Amino acid sequence: MGSLSIRAWVQERHAQLHMARWMLEFDDEDAEDEFVVYDDMRGLNEARFPLAIGMVFTLVYGVVDVLILDEVPLALVLIRLAGAVTFLAAGVVITRSLWVSRHLQLASVGLLSVLLVALGTLMARSADFPPEYLRTSCTVTLLGAVGLLRLRMHAAIAMTAVYVAVCLTLPGVLGGVDTLARNVAPTAGLAAIALLIAYALEKLRRTDYLRQREVEIEQARSEELLHNVLPAAIARRLRTGEGAIADSAPSVSVLFSDIVGFTPVSEALSPEELVQLLDTMFREFDELCEQRGIEKIKTVGDAYMAVAGLPVPDPDHAASLAELALDMQRTLNRLSPSWPSPVAMRIGIASGPVVAGVIGRRKFTYDLWGDTVNTASRMESHGRPHRIQVAEATYALLADRYAFSDPQTVEVKGKGPMTTYFLLGAS
Template identity: 75%
Template sequence: MGLRTIGGWLQEQHVQLHMGRWLLELDDARAEREFTSYDDVRGLAEGRFALYIGIALTLAYGVVDVLVLDELQLDVSLVRLAVVLLFACAVVVTGRAIWVGRHLQVSSVVLLTVVLLMLGTTLGRAADFPTEYLTTSCTVTLFGAIGLLRLRMHAVLVMAGVYSAVCLSLPGALQGVDALARNVAPTLGLAAIAVVIGFSLEKLRRTDYLRQREVEAEQARSDELLHNVLPAPIARRLRTEPGAIADSAPEVSVLFSDIVGFTPVSEALAPEELVQLLDTMFREFDELCEARGIEKIKTVGDAYMAVAGLPEPDPDHAASLAELALDMQRTLARLSPAWPSPIAMRIGIASGPVVAGVIGRRRFTYDLWGDTVNTASRMESHGRPHRIQVSAATHALLESRYTFSDPQVVDVKGKGPMTTYFLLGSNL
């Protein structure tokens, strides 16, 4: 989903916690579904640990039963064994049944209800346990489940009600005024404490979740900005590799383009209009580069620079740039009626080795160096309007698939006479 995750919604819609009817939830319905899914996945992962804890505590209580009753009773042992087997089965099911993860809250409520009934009502009928002993066992189970199974408020309220009903139905819990005073207030008080604990833990989890998504959103936004400045592989390296980033590429193609007569046009337009026209044109050029896997290097004024074969190798780099150049000509012809006067473009392409790297510490940029870059620049500056001039190296890579003009010798500044060609179109 990219930035359109929970973190993105936090920034765009100001999603916050609210407490409607004592049930925590997020303002945005989709964000709420994302959180509950995330919370249940974590709860499922932690649930197996909680079940193992339940098995250990049940076995420990089995030992304490002997001390409380002064003897080992078969019925009590069978109930404890049944609880252990129930927890063990739950461990197996949570690892294999997909529906448990999708309905974790309901599954937890069902499991805990059965366990509380067995630890309270069934044990109370199996032996003459003190009411406080059974209540303590149920309380430990309830509080442990709320913390370890990540129960949310719907489930917490249900379990608080089940807990109260089980504890108040124990033998002797409501027999006489003294028993009523001893058991009702503590039971309801512990149930209320359980609700408060469940509320606080869920609020803490939700707050932590939102903060985590905010961090992820900011990281994604930072990555997006970085990728707008640098190629994605270079951006990843910049985050992980210390020092300067520099690579040599033996075979790439470099393109330069420039608008002919741009200065008079710029003087005839308001700044906003000029920027808008350039932005429209360069946006379309960027889309053409992205569609063909070509890396835009930079724009300088009305000039545009791109490379094929970097940072990802492209065995057909020359053809990729040839198609880009032809597309750029067609794009310019389509957009030129919007300009105040007819415009033309010179395009130059050269192929060969280059050195590429990231320079600068602030406002850094990914750039290219080498004779191939200089040659491509000269192909553009010594070219003609509406024409695509290529070097002899580029021509050699494309001559079987593209149509070219006859060779011409151009006296290139700083390089002397060079044989060049004009790309006319594709043979396909």
């Protein structure tokens, strides 16, 4: 992810989110959709535990049935066993069914509603079961669903409605008005408690999500700052705590550029205008580098340095840098009419081995060393305006694909006479 895309991502996600007062949805639809996916994924990952708990409680209630009833109806035994098998089967299906993974809340409410209605119908029809036993059994199921299955408010309300219907409607129809009246207050109270628990748990999960989101934003900011200073591959190595970062590369290409006529321009502009001009030009150079997989090393004043083949190897590094140099010339030609006085650019390229590494720990920088770097710098400083001067090693790599001037001998400071060429374009 480039620095510009990281910045846009951070700005997009940094908008403050707000939760609705009662149903708790985020005011941003994309963020709400993202949370739902996140919450359901966590629910899927944790689903086996609550389903196992449901199976255990179902079997435990089967034991309780035996203890409190003189004769346990066969239908009740079958429902208890069916419930246990259903929980067991749900633990398998929930991790394999695509539909369930996409509709986890609906599947959870549907499964538990069927169990509540089946259990409630049987108990309400039997005189051996007091209403309190029915309500207790249903309440355990409801609280377990709310607390362990990560039901959000819509699903929790639906589940609570089923609970109220089972605990009131069936006893009322089958046991009369008096039975219904005795069950209204405790059922309503327990339903309200279940909804409060669901509300508190969901709000806690959403708050945790927001905090995680803030951490991601801060990490993205750190990534952006680090990637603005170091190549991505080097930044990853630095984050892992690697000590001295130093690499040797047997074959890369290095480019230096410098603006000719920059002094008159700097004298004619205010500091703000001058920085704006340079920023516009260097931003475009940076985009050209990013498009071609070239690593910008640094800018010094109006000079620009880049390398192809590091830190990510590029077998065609010389051609990548040649195309960058030609694009840089075209970019300056397009921008220069807006400058207050005529400008030109010298570009130098050399190819060969280099050593690369990170210097310092405060205000650190990724830099290159070696004879190839020195040669590229000399190709620029001993070049001509509007020209791209390349060393003989670069020419050898590109001679069959690009057009060059005739060879020339240049007296290079510190290196003596060197054969160089001017890159003219693609052949």
